[in-house]
């Protein structure tokens with residue numbers, strides 16, 4: 096198991112925000128960093144024999160150009176997480192320094208834009224495996240670190256690339272593994288919208304459908320929340336998804352988000368399983384996110400503590 100290096104620790108809310116780094120096998124042994132908010136009773140000194148591994152965990156997956164610091168510093172969720180006694184994990188958004196040609200050229204591709212998938216194309220597959228990092232590696236690393244967490248109780252929250260394509264697709268790909276998923280301004284249909292098409296064309300192969308139809312390739316659909324939702328085998332009534340989108344979001348206007356596609360994909364699901372709310376006048380920024388994160392954390396707490 097990779098060895099964690101503690102980089103910093105700051106008192107916040109009822110606990111501490113701690114930054115760790117480690118060499119990630121999922122990312123081809125590149126160093127990755129994450130922040131974790133540990134509410135007070137999990138970070139207070141205790142002996143191994145008295146430690147209770149009873150703190151549920153919420154992952155926050157940030158969007159394009161962000162690092163592990165965005166949600167922790169600007170997301171406005173730590174007071175509520177402290178009140179609810181929930182840990183929040185903030186991973187980075189991509190590998191850093193893989194040295195792949197083109198990796199640093201664009202803000203919406205490569206560094207800062209890992210799209211929470213496992214790349215299959217030759218150039219990217221060694222390092223760009225953020226899906227494995229989030230789903231398998233980080234939970235094991237956290238378990239091993241013995242921080243008092245209960246890793247059988249995990250929920251997912253995210254923003255933009257970090258949710259529609261990140262947390263929501265991870266949630267839908269793993270029925271029963273996570274308690275709930277919530278989203279701010281998610282990229283709901285990445286296999287048909289510009290950011291997703293650009294990323295999937297390079298990270299995933301093949302980049303065209305074998306029968307030359309208009310349908311995206313299966314490998315793209317397997318990371319597309321709208322397709323995943325419409326074909327989900329999760330029993331009716333078992334999903335818990337909350338989505339907020341601002342009506343003044345420029346990326347909504349530019350057709351990057353397409354929340355209506357996600358809503359259409361819910362039509363065979365039980366009412367209330369997937370709630371999509373349009374929030375009047377809000378944009379794509381952390382002002383929007385931080386307005387609603389307290390409500391989202393409380394909503395997740397219901398499922399994490401059920």
Ligand SMILES: N[C@@H](CCC(=O)N[C@@H](CSC=O)C(=O)NCC(=O)O)C(=O)O
Pocket residue numbers: 157158159160161165202254255256257379380381
């Ligand atoms: N081109 C700009 C815009 C980048 C941007 O808006 N990033 C969003 C996420 S977009 C979808 O994943 C973000 O969260 N930015 C951080 C913030 O503090 O708002 C640029 O290069 O900055």
